[in-house]
Amino acid sequence: MSIFPFVVVAWVCAVGLYGIITSRHLVHQIVCLIVVQSSTYILLLGVGYKTGAVAPYFYDIPLNTPAVDPVVQALALTDVVVEAAVTALLLAFAVQAHKRFGTLDPEELRQFQG
Amino acid sequence: MTPRQRRWIFLVAGGGFLAFYLWGLIGLPGFGNYPGPYGDIINAIAVPQTHATGVVSAVNFEYRAFDTLGEEFILFIAATGVATVLRHLREERDTSAVDEAKNRDVPATSDAIAMVTLAFIGPTIVVGWYLASHAQTSPSGGFQGGIVLATAFVLVYLAGQFIVFKRLSPIALTDAIEAIGAGSFAAVGIAALALGAAYLTNILPLGSTPGAVNSAGTIALISFFVGVEVAAAFILIIGELLEQTLIVREGDR
Numbered sequence: 001m002s003i004f005p006f007v008v009v010a011w012v013c014a015v016g017l018y019g020i021i022t023s024r025h026l027v028h029q030i031v032c033l034i035v036v037q038s039s040t041y042i043l044l045l046g047v048g049y050k051t052g053a054v055a056p057y058f059y060d061i062p063l064n065t066p067a068v069d070p071v072v073q074a075l076a077l078t079d080v081v082v083e084a085a086v087t088a089l090l091l092a093f094a095v096q097a098h099k100r101f102g103t104l105d106p107e108e109l110r111q112f113q114g
Numbered sequence: 115m116t117p118r119q120r121r122w123i124f125l126v127a128g129g130g131f132l133a134f135y136l137w138g139l140i141g142l143p144g145f146g147n148y149p150g151p152y153g154d155i156i157n158a159i160a161v162p163q164t165h166a167t168g169v170v171s172a173v174n175f176e177y178r179a180f181d182t183l184g185e186e187f188i189l190f191i192a193a194t195g196v197a198t199v200l201r202h203l204r205e206e207r208d209t210s211a212v213d214e215a216k217n218r219d220v221p222a223t224s225d226a227i228a229m230v231t232l233a234f235i236g237p238t239i240v241v242g243w244y245l246a247s248h249a250q251t252s253p254s255g256g257f258q259g260g261i262v263l264a265t266a267f268v269l270v271y272l273a274g275q276f277i278v279f280k281r282l283s284p285i286a287l288t289d290a291i292e293a294i295g296a297g298s299f300a301a302v303g304i305a306a307l308a309l310g311a312a313y314l315t316n317i318l319p320l321g322s323t324p325g326a327v328n329s330a331g332t333i334a335l336i337s338f339f340v341g342v343e344v345a346a347a348f349i350l351i352i353g354e355l356l357e358q359t360l361i362v363r364e365g366d367r
Contacts, residue, residue: 002144010135014128021120048153051146056153056169058161059251059325067169069153070160074173078185081257081344085192088351092199095358107117 005046013039026094026104030087037083041076048072164250164316166333167325171249175256175333175340179314183299186340190296193347197285200354223274231273238266246341250330256337260344267349271356279356283349292350295343302332302339 012035019032048069054061056070098104101112143149156177157169166172174182246259271279303314311317314332321329328334 002146003139005145006135006139006142010132014132017128018124021124022117046145048148049146050148053148055253056157057167057253058157058169059167063158063161067153067157069148069150070156070169070173071153071178073170074178077170077174077255077257078181081185082188084348085189088355089192089195089199091355092196095355096199 005042005049009039009043009046012036012042024105024107026097026106026109027091029106030090030094033090034083034087037079040079044072044076044079161324164330164333165320165324165326166250166330168250168252168254170253171255171333171337172330175249175336176316179303179332179336182336182340183303183314186296186299186343189344189347190292193292193350196351196354200358228273231269235266235269238262238269242266242341242345246345247334247338248327249337250334251325251327256340256342257344259337259341260346261348263341263345264348264352268352271352280353283353285350285353288346288350288353292343292346295339295341295346298339299336299343302336306332 016032016034016036016039019035020029023029023032048071050066050068053066053068056067056073058065058067094104097109101109103109156173160169160172160177161167164172164176166176242259242262242265244259245254245262246256249255267279267283270282306315306317307313309315309317316331316333318331318335320331323329
């Protein structure tokens with residue numbers, strides 16, 4: 001079962017991608033993109049995990065206690081911030097698209113150029 | 115391309131991706147067998163070197179501080195982008211629900227919701243402040259704390275007080291606070307340059323006890339500035355998106 005978390009990563013990523021290509025609503029599509037990005041959190045935390053290790057916080061535990069990799073956890077934090085920024089921008093674009101064209105269906109939006 | 119064709123292409127491509135992905139997994143160490151060495155080295159040296167017991171914060175605000183600077187400016191630019199994309203167009207103007215439907219009453223926020231959200235504002239600010247200022251000791255930091263602080267302002271809105279929300283966070287002031295937060299992070303790095311050290315070197319005294327609130331030098335300082343920037347950026351983004359509900363285009367009626 002040692003590859004199970006990485007199979008979960010592939011599953012979450014695939015589910016999100018399927019949602020993006022079949023979506024009929026821009027906001028739904030943005031949520032699907034968040035799902036795709038969530039798979040990277042599982043991947044990052046999965047590669048840094050050590051069986052039986054604790055979180056890398058040595059406030060009340062001895063320094064030599066086995067702890068999981070803090071670098072990938074810091075990367076996951078970066079990931080979350082970038083996702084929040086991307087989501088905010090995409091939602092703003094969706095608002096403008098609805099204002100200009102009166103629809104959020106990607107199929108209908110394709111008829112409008114520019 | 116019809117949705118049906120697109121689904122078929124996805125199935126074929128997804129199958130190919132899965133095959134290569136599983137193939138790639140075979141050579142990797144399994145889950146729970148972290149091979150190192152970077153994480154183990156950082157875990158061993160971070161506490162003596164930086165006096166921060168939260169090693170994730172030490173990585174974010176010390177070892178990879180330059181990367182975090184870029185990350186913070188991504189958020190800064192996103193807030194600017196949202197404000198630019200959602201700027202008022204020529205044919206738009208502000209209005210309020212009262213003007214739009216004079217013959218109908220605006221449904222008031224229920225007292226229960228207003229009570230609960232107003233009661234939560236104080237504790238939310240305290241928790242946000244605590245998170246933003248304790249990155250060096252426990253699982254927290256400026257990013258988390260800033261989000262919680264911004265939540266306090268959203269609670270004001272949830273209590274049905276959009277006017278108060280706008281008055282508490284005027285755009286010019288929030289803009290300035292966001293810029294000060296982002297600029298101060300960069301300035302901490304420049305201060306190190308002025309002292310002859312490398313950019314973003316930890317130039318402040320580390321304190322005697324690892325894990326104390328006043329320990330870890332610039333880690334605590336940078337985390338706090340990041341908290342200020344993140345809170346202001348999210349208040350701006352949320353405010354811009356909420357304001358869209360008040361905009362009416364001239365031809366819409």
